[in-house]
Amino acid sequence: MTQTPPTVVTPQWLHDRLGEPDLVVVDATNHLPSPADGRSGPESGLETYRPEHIPGALFADLLGDFADPDSDEPWTAPDHERFAAAAGALGIGEGATVVVYDQGGAYWATRFWWHLRYEGFDDVTVLDGGLPAWKAAGYEVTDVVPEPTPRTFTGTRRPGLIRSTEEVAAAVDDEKTVLVNVLDEANYRGDVDTYGRPGHIPGSINFPVARLRDPATGTLRPIEELRREFRDAGLLDEDTTVVTYCGGGIAATGVAQALALAGREDVAVYDGSMTAWSRDPDLPLVTGDAPR
Known part of the structure; x- marks a missing residue:
């Protein structure tokens, strides 16, 4: 494959290209803590990848090889050398085209998409709707x-695509x-306390990642609709710097990817997000709706 793929592709697009020698298909699934599923902490998706995946797909361990082993947060980006070694071992490098997906709607695929772009690799796309859409297509x-x-x-x-806690704190009044x-709105307002302290970073606006997808299909809503909503929220203003954040730097990449589809490819992700921010009691959080 010689052309950079679009930012998202359909199951048919991928199916038509399976088996091409330079195509690398990657399952990037992780699992969040879930008492219902017996998970007390975050887990790799390897055990759910093994019995059921797209033919030819490899597994990227976002909790292991692609994470900083010395970080307090589970999915912190590692140093470039560690990432490059893990990516190269999967066959990701010059001449490769990567299609990344996950097993559900938790934005693991966009996390790996963002991470590859952060490390300077552009020939990467996301399977819209992930494995459920692939199976629904038969x-x-x-x-x-x-x-x-x-x-x-x-x-x-590309240092511009990531922010640290210190950098976000310095930008609060910018x-x-x-x-x-x-x-979601409840977490943003502080109606629930998911990350140790409720609320949101002062000055931040709320654009729930759930707004991106059609709830019936799990695929992205029409980009023209999203572009209008992004414009109304002030996220397409070229004179601004946009930084997305969530709980742990995963869902934030979903909005970053959708903004790239809308023409804004310079969006940064706060890697530690609320997990890192709320841990420091000296860092402010506010509750309630955003000022109008």
Whole structure:
């Protein structure tokens, strides 16, 4: 494949290209803590990948090889060398085209999309609707785990696509920075306390990531509709810097990817998000709706 793929692709687009030598399909699923499923903490999606995945798909462990082992947060971006080694081992490198998906609607695929772009790799796209959309289209799944063909990963980091806690704190009073909380309205307002302290970072607006998708299909809503909503929220103003955040830096990448589809490819993600921010009692949080 020689052309950079679109930012999202359909199951048919992927099905028509399965087996091409430079195509690398990646399942990037993780699982959040869920008492109903017996999960007390975040877990790799490897055990759910093995019995059922798209033919030829490899597994990217966002909690392991693609995370900083010394961080207090589970999905913190590692140093470039660690990421490059893990990506190259999966066959991601010069000449490869990557299609990433996940097993549900939790934005693991967009997290890996964002991470590859942060590390300087652009030939990556996301399967719209993930594995459920693939199966709904009638395409087969398999339990055969393929062997990757390693490549050398090259790329130069783009520091503008990530923010640290210190950088976000310094930008709270910056009129040219728009902080976007992508959690649901109850978390944004502080009606619930999910991350140790309720509320949102001062000055941030709320654009829930759930607004991006059609609830019936799990696929993205028409981009023209989203573009209008982004414009109304002030997120397409070229004179501003947009930084998205959520609970742990995952869902924030969903809005970053949708904004890229709308023409805004410079959106930064606060990697630690509310998990990191709420841990420091000296960092302010406010409750209630955003000022109008």
